[in-house]
Amino acid sequence: MSITVTLPDGEQLQLPDGATGADAAAAIGPGLARAALAVEVRLGEGDDGGEVRDLARPLPDGARIAIVTRKSGTSALELIRHDAAHVLATAVTDLYDGVKISIGPPIEDGFYYDFEFPPGTSVSEADFPKIEERMRAHVKAAEPFERQDVPVAQARERFVSEHQDYKVELIDDLVANAGEGGDGSPLTTVSLYTNGPFTDLCRGPHAPTTGTVGAFKLRSVAGAYWRGDSTRTMLTRIYGTSFFSKADLDEYLERIEQAKARDHRKLGRELGLFTFSDVSPGAAFWLPAGTSVFNALVSMSRDMGSERGYSEVKTPQIYDAELWRISGHWDKYKEHMFLVESEGRQMGVKPMNCPGHAQLFGMSRHSYRDLPVRYFEPGLLHRNEASGVLHGLLRVRHFAQDDAHIFCTEEQVEAEVRGALQMAFDTYALFDFDVRLELSTRPEKRIGTDEMWDRAEGKLVSTLDELGLSYELNPGDGAFYGPKIDMHMTDSLGRSWQLGTVQLDYSMPDRFGLTYTGADNQEHRPVMIHRALFGSYERFIGIMLEHYAGELPLWLAPVQAMVLPVSDRFSEYGASVRDTLRGAGLRVELDDRSESIGRKIRDAELRKIHYMLVVGEREERDGSVSVREHRGGDLGDMSAESFIERVEGELYSSALTPGKSSERRA
Ligand SMILES: [Zn+2]
Ligand SMILES: [Zn+2]
Incomplete structure (x- = not known):
């Protein structure tokens, strides 16, 4: 008996029945056998990511496989970061008697593990050297990760006897969920991974030994509720990161240091631009120098807009609840709004300009000859963000956007989207960063007919194609009222930020009963396009300060x-x-x-x-x-x-x- 697997180059490999990923790597060559960390297995057709498995597991017949080595990028890093999380738990259980373990996954920049320390014991960054030393010993020992598939009851009993309550709860949940979801068949076994003295309930995969963890560093400690549930126990989360080489780790840590030095809150203070006070959380106090930066951006929006046919308008700050009911914000967004009462009327402070602009458009008659109408308003907006998520200028409650709304005919949509994108690129060209586009299409919950969505999405695609712009597709991520194009920039530290957006909206004109008189003398619905290029000026200034490390370009500099x-x-x-x-x-x-x-x-x-x-x-x-x-x-x-x-x-x-x-x- 033998099995056949297909390699990434299309070549087929015949192996004896029961052959493992390690056997496959060895059959390809001794160099690969040494470098192999895991194997990616794809069973079906299609090109989406396969499942990464341990080298020691038997390969299924007919699979397409790729050997994972340290050169495999993210999947290899994820693998050793998961290994490192286990090594962290190994060290912590060595050092702290009675500690309870919960979960420890790899994350974007590293890994974490959540622990419950026994009463009276707490862990801080001061304990890291001790824990890291212990981790190094386990890495140096190159302990094999051994996978065991054991009967559910046996695994449960084991963790009960070890007083590992979180693991017991996880097993009970796995059993319950296998009954409901999945293929309906009951769960019979769970997998355990053992390295040295430590055993964890874990799906895997893992590299062959702890020896591949390479360079690692513990980074911080934070509280984290068990399962993210604030009614459950607060666990201690230890964050760390790991890389294959010390050079990679050092480069990463250097980047983090740079980001700290560039923190816009620090630069804002040092350069005398803005400050914050608890008397108004999430709202900046702009000093004269910062105000001139802010005003330079606003006047740039004004000038560029007026050259492109935008008209500046000013709409009220506070509206009767009725307007928010019409716009849909009362249903969908009320908890993020500041509400006020006046003479018995319930009113809301605007979190967005769109309803005010729709109201303004609807207050006069329009003929097809007047369209498109392009309203621009760098007006103040307020959103009631939870105080816990506020962050300098990047997440605020009080801000202004370079916000515009275009009212146009169906036939004008493509030209208007093209104009908005061109204006975006003209604007971004003044700053040296890369721009990436994302097209988000119809979400599951939406209004309008499929024909409407076909048409709207088709228009965005044809405009992007016509401009020769490449973009990523985000299926299902559009707004409920229409598809959108989002613009993201990558800053000098490689971080990605969403800046601008161009959104088609077929809902708001309907809700506000907006019309224009067509050439046929009949009333028609205009299409509304929401457009912002900077997003909020506040956030944009925060991003630019970090991007330029405080050295704003001459034209934007507070003092030239x-x-x-x-x-x-x-x-x-x-x-x-x-x-x-x-x-x-x-x-x-x-x-x-x-x-x-x-x-x-x-x-x-x-x-x-x-x-x-x-x-x-x-x-x-x-x-x-x-x-x-x-x-x-x-x-x-x-x-x-x-x-x-x-x-x-x-x-x-x-x-x-x-x-x-x-x-x-x-
Ligand atoms: Zn694990
Ligand atoms: Zn809008």
Whole structure:
């Protein structure tokens, strides 16, 4: 008897019946046999991910297989991180008598394991060296991971006798769920994995031994409810990460350090941009420098929008509950809204601009000749986010979006989507980051007919194709009222952020009874397109601060130049230079403190100010400034006028569409 398996290159391999993944690797070659960690098994057709299994398990006949080695990417890292979680539990059960184990999966950047420590024992980061040392011993011992499939009752008995209540509960759940879901057949065995002194209830897979864990590090401790249920016991979760090599681990830790140094909350304080206070959780207090960054972005949205046919509008902040009932927010979003009462009327503070814009559109008559109507409003929005999820500028309760709503005819949808995408790319081109598009299509719960969705999705696809844009497909992830295109950026630390969105909406115009008079003199429903490019300005500024490590591009910088008199005698000349530059629309400050020029330069460098203009006797006599660029570049003497010209050239080349862009950022 023999079995046949297919290798990734399509070649077929004949092996004796009962052959394992390890046998297959050995049959391919001795090098692979040594490098093999696990085997990926695919049973059906199709190209979606197979199941990663232990090398020691017999292969099913007819399977397509791929040997997993450390070069296999995520699946290999996941494997050793799961191994590392077991090694962590091994060390912890060695060191702490009576500790109860629960679960320990691999996660995106590493792994964790949840424990219940006996009463009176707590674990903190100070205990990590001790635990890590113990882990290293188990890794060094290269203990084999041995899988055993044992009868349910036997496994249960084992964990009962060891007082491992969480494992007992997990087994009972596995039994109960096998009855309900699955194929209906009762569960007879469960798998246990043993390495050295430690045995865990675990589905696997695992590498052959603990020796492949390589480099690891424990990272943090947190409380976590058993099964995420706040009525159950609070367990102690220990997070760690592991890599195949020390170099990879170090690189990862370095990246984390960089991210910490770039934390926008820290930069916001250091650069004097914004601050927070518990008197208004989730709402920034913008200092003058931060306000100028904010305003530079808003005026950019205004200018770019008005060139593209958007009209700015202002709609109310607070609306009667009736409007929110019409828009559907009262049903679906009320708990995220701030509610107020006035003269017995229940009212809600707007969390989005859309209903106000729909209301505004509906308040006048429209002919097909007026369409598309494009409303833009960088208005304030409030969302009642739980205080626990608030995070600097990235998650706030009070914010403004570069929000626009386009009302157009069915025939205009493609051109409008194209216009919105083009505007998005024009905008993002001003920042050096990569943009990724995602198309989200009809969700299970939705309104409208299938024909409507076919048409709407088809329009987005044809527009993307026409623009030659590649995108990822997110089936089922659209809004209930229509499909959407989301835009994501990858920052300098490799993190992904969603920024903009373009959404087709066939529901809101219906709910608000919006119409326009067509060429046929009949009333028709317009289509509504929601469009935002930055998302919220607050969040975008937070992301940009981290992306640029606080060194915002010149056109966005809160202070573009600082005038530094070498002594008090030249303060007056310095002030006149500042005023000239301000007159030209640059954001300039004067440092007239009685400090040494060296100190003033150092302070300006720390604030990451792009240009330092030193003025002393010679400069005053010649009517010039001596220009230094951030990070030490000496550009020599020039007149204030040539400096203005130089900076405007830079703003012009770094920014925006051709046209009047250099004057607009003033
Ligand atoms: Zn496990
Ligand atoms: Zn909207």
